[in-house]
Amino acid sequence: MWWALPFLTVLFALFVLLGAGLTVNEPDGSSSAARPPASLEPEDPTAPKPPQLPPLPHPVPHKPAEPRPGRDAARPAAVKKVVLRPGDTLYALAHKHGSTVKALQKLNSLGASTLIYAGDTLRVPSTAAEPRGGASHRPSPAPQKTGTPDKRHAKGGAAAVAFARAQLGKPYVWGGTGPRGFDCSGLVMRAWQKAGVQLPRTTWGQIHAGTATSRPRLVPGDLVLSYGAGHVGLYIGNGKVIHAPRPGRTVTVAPLAAPSDVVSYRHITA
Template sequence: MTQPVERPAEPRPGRDVAKPAAGEKTVLLRPGDTLSALALEHGTSVEVLQELNGLGSSTLVYAGETLRMSTAEAPAGRDPMGEGSHQPEPAPKQTDAGSEEPPVKGGASAVAFARAQLGKPYTWGGTGPIGFDCSGLVMRAWQEAGVQLPRTTWDQVRAGEATTRARLVPGDLVITRSGGHVQLYIGDGKVIHAPRPGRTITAAPLAVASDVVGYRHITR
């Protein structure tokens, strides 16, 4: 009697998944997979995955699809998130015990609030609870810690006091995109932010120094 053979999930209709060429492989997407996370995991870039799979500028992928993946390293000068060059940068200042400086009072509460929003959608002008834009997330996070920040990134760039990359502590603000985007530093070289429309609130590596226009230390 012939034994039944399990078949892999078929790709969604309309997606042309060609046989991988030399230097490529395929990955069957699982629930929760995102293009940026796959790029980071496999050492490539979002742009490379978009080009290989005919996605154009879209970052939408679905569980059950087969994604073509380059086995070569990401192009030099780009990071897996596709947001600038990926070069070694000075790490935040460490204490003699090897841990980061203690967070500012209230910073831990702001970070805890931001972590609880992970996975919620970017919403233009959003201040929660369903969705947030970048400055709305940061404003609400610090509001949870008892500190009222301005509503927009353009005003948050002047909030608190200036600090440096080497002295970042959890809760500090990282201003990028020529002053048009704000992220919340959470320690260990990472931030939480609401990237852009079509994306969700996510944790990401701290942007390279050349992409940052300011670091702000929030005080009560």
């Protein structure tokens, strides 16, 4: 049966190809038939183990810095209210509270006016008014040395008092040095100028004029600086002063300010 030989040859080749296709391949390309069987024996505890690598650290996300409250944010300016007392002026209050006349005018909607009245309420900066320790802002007076009255002072003091008395009834004028009107320091400056002594123009200069004295040793012609050194009067004896109190008032005689309101007594020598 020679004619069946080619048919048998083809059938044998098909069986060979079918057996090759049934071989299982592993992921790495090796045949499962070629792998040795897995061992079921327990693991040897004395056998060295492969080193364990530490896990990779996770990156920390960057967080932008947040503004610190109270430091990076702007703080609004704090203000407080004060009740005006006789003798108060915008200039004196501005110096006492670490401000300026223009700032107080703007804070209180005064425009260009400098008129303020005792008993009214004025808005002033509160942070500068009371520095650390709670002490009020005042210029430091000169070292306290007791002044001694003498004949030269008595003569000069009498001339200064006489000039001041002649100005009674004249109006208070901001920055006024006469002859039509005066402010407090302008009156005192002109009074002692009449006696031949040139004093500083403002209370901030007059607080260093002459020598310091005390309340019990006051004599006519001495300077009495009060209300944070923002006001000055000329002592005339018997516990009274002549002064130019404030806008809207006139040069007048008044009692000495309370000791707690006085910052310095100055003795002037002619």
